[in-house]
Amino acid sequence: MAELLRVQGYAATGIQQLARTAGAPTGSIYHHFKGGKREVVAAALRQTGAVYIQLLPLLLDQHADLATGIEAAFATAADDVGHTGWANMCPVGTVTGEIADVEPELREVAAGVIASWVDEGTRYLASRGLSDADARAVTYAVLSALEGGFLLARGQRSAEPLLAAGRAISTYVATLPVTAPASAENQST
Amino acid sequence: MAELLRVQGYAATGIQQLARTAGAPTGSIYHHFKGGKREVVAAALRQTGAVYIQLLPLLLDQHADLATGIEAAFATAADDVGHTGWANMCPVGTVTGEIADVEPELREVAAGVIASWVDEGTRYLASRGLSDADARAVTYAVLSALEGGFLLARGQRSAEPLLAAGRAISTYVATLPVTAPASAENQST
């Protein structure tokens, strides 16, 4: 479901196509999602949002140094994009770009998903020793660079944008002050 | 022409709508663009690409320090996005996200536009004293952060993503070595 959105975007993905790949007739879709296409897409975005945020600690916990962890995460993303034939990685990004000025309800759903990423990212980075303000700024910077990097990487069929973006954000993070590392839990000053 | 693409994207923008806003009948469009919608969009992308790259020196020449110039440029972009009611800023980004996996010919056009941005940006930054490799990496990082920042800013209706991204890239650039000021009046030390 999110797969098609990821690759084709909102407008190019039809309800009938969704139904076909789901093995269900169109009628059933409208039975379960009274709101039609918009509601189906909203559900897909929310689900994707919930799944993707779980990757954050998985990718970063394994690196003691935050900056190197971030650069490694971007490198992993670059690898993934390349190995899937430059397919898109994030339906939230694709769909948001397409509908932000044109589908107010979906835009709000996308905004909610992004906001949840920002909250989660800020909390995680604060637990890694960044100030709250820095943690929030870094989260936004990472998300911007990641979404933009995905976009350019797909357009150019090259990992270079993602690698460059990762190096930039990583270098930035390395300049930020880190308070006493709090092993596995939130810092408790 | 590019206006509609910017706001609505590729799939949601119809030939008849393009014709209407251009004041021409559909027949005329097919007379001038035998390739149909694809060719019209390709022309719009190429034109936009040529126009946007001219902004680069306009925005950065006025700052003696490259890092502060980049942060200021992101802040300007954030201002613009806010003042236009969170309208999209870059049709190339919107369209690329939508068609990269689905319209090979247009993807190549978009890739060409982006490549020209990268070339121009690399040349400019090298003239400001960065090594060629750094200049290219910074250009990719700036473009990634900018496109991603636009995306998030539109989705969230907030300038925060762009400002955070700008600060990140700026801080990154400030860590890079700058050789003797190259030519003309571009210098900071």
Next chain:
DNA sequence: GTCACTCTAGAACGATCGCTCTAGTGGAGG
């Protein structure tokens, strides 16, 4: 004037869109 040609103008075409509607199926409760 006539001819050739470019370009305008928009009706019309088939396909496909999101969505609605009716008919039918399957299983739980009485």
Next chain:
DNA sequence: CCTCCACTAGAGCGATCGTTCTAGAGTGAC
């Protein structure tokens, strides 16, 4: 057994899509 109801199944609706087609206006050469 029958009834009820959630759900399946897909035909059909009007609208709109990208595209093609025909008809005619404008212009320069002869």
